[in-house]
Structure formats: structure tokens, C-alpha cells
Amino acid sequence: MKMFQRFYCRVYQGAIRLAMHFMDFHEPERYEGKGAMGQIPAILRKKGYRHPLIVADPAMTKLHLIDPLLSALKKEGFSYSVYDGVVPNPTFDVVLAAKEKAQLDNCDSLIAIGGGSAMDTAKAAGALLANPKASPASLGGILKVHRRYHCLIAIPTTAGTGSEVTVAAVIVNPKTHEKFSINDPKLIPHVAVLDNSLLEGLPSKVISSTGMDALTHAVEAYIGGIRTTKTKAYAIKAVQLIHGSLYRFYSDPHDDEARGNMQLAAYLAGVAFTRSYVGYAHAIAHSLGGQYNVPHGLANAIILPHVLRAYGKSDEKRLAKLSEAIHLTKRSASKEEKAKAFISWIDEMNESMQIPATFDHLIKKEDIPMLSKRAAHEGNPLYPVPKEMDAGELAKLYAEIDPQ
Ligand SMILES: [Fe+2]
Known part of the structure; x- marks a missing residue:
């Protein structure tokens, strides 16, 4: 060079x-240990939310991996919606579909469960919900997210991406095949639930x-x-x-x-x-x-x-x-x-x-x-x-x- x-x-x-030095790099509230996912109804109740959108990939629903979460929510009297169209390297369409599902079903919070792709999708969808005039492309880059979405809970089911704590959502432009990042501390999830039983x-x-x-x-x-x-x-x-x-x-x-x-x-x-x-x-x-x-x-x-x-x-x-x-x-x-x-x-x-x-x-x-x-x-x-x-x-x- x-x-x-x-x-x-x-x-x-x-x-x-x-x-x-002037940016708010808050860490999420962290819940750890086997069965930590069972605390989610209490977390939502504490924050005053009643109807989360659960963002996952199709294997999570097909293999019933989100069932314990759904049962816990049901048992505690919560309603919920599920968007399970997440794919590896999620594209604009996937993010927009998750956002539209949240709007259509009047969801008041987002729960991402899965690997990096599910969390990236939910982070980007949250950014679009909080900034209705923005498009996925307009959010690409650094500090382009003006308003923070109010409640995103991340439940990683792999141990690697760190997406549950990062400022970034990586998505793909389907036209150019180019991956790009939305980078903003406003994307950091509010809560990270590290339940190691999900990795079994x-x-x-x-x-x-x-x-x-x-x-x-x-x-x-x-x-x-x-x-x-x-x-x-x-x-x-x-x-x-x-x-x-x-x-x-x-x-x-x-x-x-x-x-x-x-x-x-x-x-x-x-x-x-x-x-x-x-x-x-x-x-x-x-x-x-x-x-x-x-x-x-x-x-x-x-x-x-x-x-x-x-x-x-x-x-x-x-x-x-x-x-x-x-x-x-x-x-x-x-x-x-x-x-x-x-x-x-x-x-x-x-x-x-x-x-x-x-x-x-x-x-x-x-x-x-x-x-x-x-x-x-x-x-x-x-x-x-x-x-x-x-x-x-x-x-x-x-x-x-x-x-x-
Ligand atoms: Fe990485």
C-alpha cells in the first residue's frame, strides 16, 4: 500500500x-447457564412486553428446538408470533419479511434464537421497525441507525458469532451478492441469554x-x-x-x-x-x-x-x-x-x-x-x-x- x-x-x-469514547457500547443484560431460556417470560414481563416475534431459521421450528421457549411463553400467558424464514447469509428480503411479520402481528418485542444469521436478521429488522423510512441498503455502514429498537433478546444456539453482543448485522444484497454490515451500537441486543443446553x-x-x-x-x-x-x-x-x-x-x-x-x-x-x-x-x-x-x-x-x-x-x-x-x-x-x-x-x-x-x-x-x-x-x-x-x-x- x-x-x-x-x-x-x-x-x-x-x-x-x-x-x-463517546459511543454507548453497553453490554446486554446477560443470563447464563443450563435452562436460562426459561427466564424469558419473566424478562419480558419485567420490561412490560406481551407479544414477541420469535426470529429463527426453518430448522429451529422443524426440529422443535424453539418448542421449550414457546411452551414457557404459553405457560406464562404470553402470546407470540414466529418468523422462521431466516437463511444463512440473510438477504434484504429476509430482513424485510421479518419486519413485516412483526408489523402485521403487532409484535412489541423481538426474540432472536439461532446462530448469527437469526440474530443479524432480528437486529436489522429491529432497526427498520424503529426507523420506518429507512431501507436495508440505507442502513449499511457506520452509525446510520438513528433510533434504537426498544427490546431485542438474543439467544445464541451456536458458540461463535458473538452476534448477541455486537453492534453489527451482516446482510447480503441479493443483486450484487455483496455482504455488507450495518454497524451501530443501537443494534446491540438488550438481553443475551446464554443457555448452554441449546448447544447440545x-x-x-x-x-x-x-x-x-x-x-x-x-x-x-x-x-x-x-x-x-x-x-x-x-x-x-x-x-x-x-x-x-x-x-x-x-x-x-x-x-x-x-x-x-x-x-x-x-x-x-x-x-x-x-x-x-x-x-x-x-x-x-x-x-x-x-x-x-x-x-x-x-x-x-x-x-x-x-x-x-x-x-x-x-x-x-x-x-x-x-x-x-x-x-x-x-x-x-x-x-x-x-x-x-x-x-x-x-x-x-x-x-x-x-x-x-x-x-x-x-x-x-x-x-x-x-x-x-x-x-x-x-x-x-x-x-x-x-x-x-x-x-x-x-x-x-x-x-x-x-x-x-
Ligand atoms: Fe466473525
Whole structure:
């Protein structure tokens, strides 16, 4: 990247760092533990709401996974509506359909239950309900949501996206296949319910990819240039929990403690990255998700070690700190050795969970210029990465992650 472009990125990030001090990054009220979902009627009653719209994907209703929530609401005399049209990488149409269902049924609150897609859909639908003149496209970018929706409860059923605590809703423009983010602290849910019993029975592929997504959040937040004491501490704690529990959860989904640890890790990493941003692993993963529908966590898992290596010396010191936090090397090892050990540990985690080191003929060569431009457009100047790269430099990474 040219020097003046790099200078522009740094000035822009400096301004964001300053502006962050004036933004309301509230954390949601957090309810944790096995069966925590049973507290939802009491939460709604306390807040004075009577008819939530439950936003989920079709599998949640088909497999009766939302039944305990519906029974709890029914038992306590609540009425409710269900929108179960959420799809992976939700599009404008999905968000608009959820919003219209809430309006049609006079719903007074939103409950998102599911993975990142359900929560992103509900966050975007809430933003549209609170800002009736806005369209999904008009909300894309930073701080475009004028009014906050009044009650959104998020119940994650995977441990990774951290969407229950983040300022972002990622949606896809169906015309261009481009993913874009609505980023505004007004999207942070009011309540996060971390009920680890909902994660029982998750397929191992989902456990591995969502867990690696959480790791990518923690690592990219920690090595970036916009950090606070809290986000550093949360990112380190998340890495430690993932180091201790992701493989355990992957190999035994019935391990209550590992499930709970991964839910907490995803939440903490979510708080960290929503304040401290992510980096090029996410920018590249979003471009691949939009173009080829690659699951977000899987894309991040494959891309992360390549991006960290491409940063070279610029992320060495901070990766060494993460390496120390999980005791990967002797204390006397050099920063370079510690950083290398950390990246190797990510490779090993991937390998142990059958995640390949590269994609296999996924990326069409002729798409690389367009994809790298999209990633550069997403990452620059916003993401406070250790080393800025322009579209040309990112194109080399696309070739590396799918050598063909
Ligand atoms: Fe992510």
C-alpha cells in the first residue's frame, strides 16, 4: 500500500478511536447457564412486553428446538408470533419479511434464537421497525441507525458469532451478492441469554467453524490498533477459554462445562471485536461468504493463519502475548518463536477438527480482482490492522488460500 494511503488509514482509525469514547457500547443484560431460556417470560414481563416475534431459521421450528421457549411463553400467558424464514447469509428480503411479520402481528418485542444469521436478521429488522423510512441498503455502514429498537433478546444456539453482543448485522444484497454490515451500537441486543443446553446436539462441523470464528474475533481484536483495557482482557480470556474448551466441546458435545466455556468465549470475543474491530481475515471471509456462500466460521478458520503470517513482524509482539496467555512455549522463547507457535497452534486446531489448510478450487481465478477489491473496500480504512494491504496485496492472499 502506498504511503499516503497508509497515512489516511491511520488518521481515519485515530478519529474512530477518539469517537469510540463517546459511543454507548453497553453490554446486554446477560443470563447464563443450563435452562436460562426459561427466564424469558419473566424478562419480558419485567420490561412490560406481551407479544414477541420469535426470529429463527426453518430448522429451529422443524426440529422443535424453539418448542421449550414457546411452551414457557404459553405457560406464562404470553402470546407470540414466529418468523422462521431466516437463511444463512440473510438477504434484504429476509430482513424485510421479518419486519413485516412483526408489523402485521403487532409484535412489541423481538426474540432472536439461532446462530448469527437469526440474530443479524432480528437486529436489522429491529432497526427498520424503529426507523420506518429507512431501507436495508440505507442502513449499511457506520452509525446510520438513528433510533434504537426498544427490546431485542438474543439467544445464541451456536458458540461463535458473538452476534448477541455486537453492534453489527451482516446482510447480503441479493443483486450484487455483496455482504455488507450495518454497524451501530443501537443494534446491540438488550438481553443475551446464554443457555448452554441449546448447544447440545450441535453438529461437530458447526462447533469447529463457529468456535474458530470466535477465535478469529478475539485474535483480530487483540492485534488491532483500537483496543481498550477491557477488550484486551476479554480477548485474552476468550483465547484461553477456546484453547481449553473448543477441542473438548468438538470431541464431546455433551461436555456441559466445555459448552458453557465456549458460549462465554464467543460472548467475550464478541465484546472485544465489536469495540476493537476485526481485520483482513474477516474482510476476505465476508467476500467469500457473499460470493460463494462459504460458512463464515469455516472461511475465517482457513484464512486466519494465512493473514497472520502475511502481517509478518507487525503482529509479532501481540501474537507473542496471546501465545504466552496459553503457555505455548517456554517463557524464555523469543517473541518471534512465540508468535510462530501461536499461528502453528491455529493450524493444529484446524487440522484436529478436519478443517483444511486451504480452499479446494472454490475461488475462481477471474473473481480474484473483484473479491480483493471488496475486501480492501471493507477493510480500508476502517479495520485497524497491524499492516495495511491494498487490493493488489490482498489478491496475493486469495491466490495463497486457494492454490488450485
Ligand atoms: Fe466473525
